[in-house]
Amino acid sequence: MASSVSSQHDQVLVEAHASARILTLNRPKQLNALSFPMISWLLELFLAYEVDPNVKLVILKGKGRAFCAGGDVAAVVHDIRAGDWKAGAHFFLKEFTLNYLMATYSKPQVSILNGITMGGGAGASMHGRFRVATENTVFAMPETALGLFPDVGASYFLSRLPGFFGEYLGLTGSKLDGAEMLACGLATHFVPSANLPILEAALCKVDSSDPVIISSIIDQYCKQPSVKEQSAYNRLDVIDRCFSQKTVEKILTALEKEAVHQRDGWISATIETLKKASPTSLKISLRSIREGRLQGVGACLVREYRMVCHVMQGDFSKDFLEGCRALLIDKDKNPKWEPSKLELVSDSAVDCYFSKLNDEEWEDLKLPSRSNFNLPPYAIAKL
Numbered sequence: 001m002a003s004s005v006s007s008q009h010d011q012v013l014v015e016a017h018a019s020a021r022i023l024t025l026n027r028p029k030q031l032n033a034l035s036f037p038m039i040s041w042l043l044e045l046f047l048a049y050e051v052d053p054n055v056k057l058v059i060l061k062g063k064g065r066a067f068c069a070g071g072d073v074a075a076v077v078h079d080i081r082a083g084d085w086k087a088g089a090h091f092f093l094k095e096f097t098l099n100y101l102m103a104t105y106s107k108p109q110v111s112i113l114n115g116i117t118m119g120g121g122a123g124a125s126m127h128g129r130f131r132v133a134t135e136n137t138v139f140a141m142p143e144t145a146l147g148l149f150p151d152v153g154a155s156y157f158l159s160r161l162p163g164f165f166g167e168y169l170g171l172t173g174s175k176l177d178g179a180e181m182l183a184c185g186l187a188t189h190f191v192p193s194a195n196l197p198i199l200e201a202a203l204c205k206v207d208s209s210d211p212v213i214i215s216s217i218i219d220q221y222c223k224q225p226s227v228k229e230q231s232a233y234n235r236l237d238v239i240d241r242c243f244s245q246k247t248v249e250k251i252l253t254a255l256e257k258e259a260v261h262q263r264d265g266w267i268s269a270t271i272e273t274l275k276k277a278s279p280t281s282l283k284i285s286l287r288s289i290r291e292g293r294l295q296g297v298g299a300c301l302v303r304e305y306r307m308v309c310h311v312m313q314g315d316f317s318k319d320f321l322e323g324c325r326a327l328l329i330d331k332d333k334n335p336k337w338e339p340s341k342l343e344l345v346s347d348s349a350v351d352c353y354f355s356k357l358n359d360e361e362w363e364d365l366k367l368p369s370r371s372n373f374n375l376p377p378y379a380i381a382k383l
């Protein structure tokens with residue numbers, strides 16, 4: 001038990017500075033992938049800081065070249081292969097609870113995204129009040145290539161991006177840089193990495209939870225970056241025409257029509273990416289993001305928990321195990337999806353992922369009550 005606690009504390013470093021707390025994700029060799037001990041410790045810390053009047057601000061960052069490359073799915077896959085998918089479910093239950101707490105937190109969270117920010121790393125940052133991108137930031141939600149779907153509340157934050165850009169990011173897993181994140185609203189600020197030490201020092205001196213004051217301090221170290229000419233964000237007109245379609249099949253058809261009318265390598269690359277992804281993942285991801293447009297963050301996480309439990313149970317498809325094998329374990333990058341084609345994934349099969357599990361011991365995600373806290377307007381708006 002003592003070694004477990006020690007490992008937990010080594011993986012998230014804590015610095016106390018007057019009214020601020022700096023939490024550093026500390027698994028640099030694993031690109032700060034979130035382990036179960038890390039998630040448990042972060043949840044414990046965030047809960048404690050919320051009721052501590054001496055803490056006004058939480059800063060979250062990563063050690064090394066990543067903020068956080070995602071959840072530690074290799075451990076989850078190990079549990080599933082050992083016949084214990086419920087251990088994996090417990091991992092996601094804890095992670096989604098942390099995501100909900102961050103989304104509805106009564107104190108400002110400043111996430112410094114100076115590097116790779118993907119999957120679970122997005123869940124640990126996008127829900128917070130301030131997301132600071134740099135020239136080193138690389139954002140993506142690459143789950144459909146793994147046989148999963150954009151989870152950690154992504155159906156909430158992707159569905160609120162301009163037009164149908166969220167559907168594009170969620171289905172293709174395309175990468176964004178810091179300038180693109182700022183342009184689409186995933187980042188609230190862009191600060192050159194050279195300015196991060198003085199930004200942190202300034203934030204540590206703030207004796208306030210007022211987001212206006214904190215934002216004005218971050219503003220002092222900001223730069224307005226330029227979005228590259230070839231950026232997907234400059235193709236929002238095409239993205240909206242295609243990714244607004246009702247089904248994945250119609251999205252692909254719309255993209256293929258665009259490819260006929262204009263020679264653009266980006267369109268053909270997007271088609272190729274979609275064709276390589278898990279057909280099941282694409283279909284459940286599109287529906288999830290569409291439903292997320294009309295739901296609060298809590299409802300999104302409850303639905304995503306149902307979905308991820310179905311994925312791990314593997315009754316309809318074992319694409320998650322296959323995707324992890326092909327991309328993370330054997331690394332042959334040649335997954336054999338089953339079902340192998342979009343047309344073989346029926347609407348009734350998709351419906352199953354959104355239903356309660358047929359397991360007497362299984363329960364829906366129960367999120368902590370937030371009614372006892374004086375939540376700021378931006379947190380209340382997410383409920």
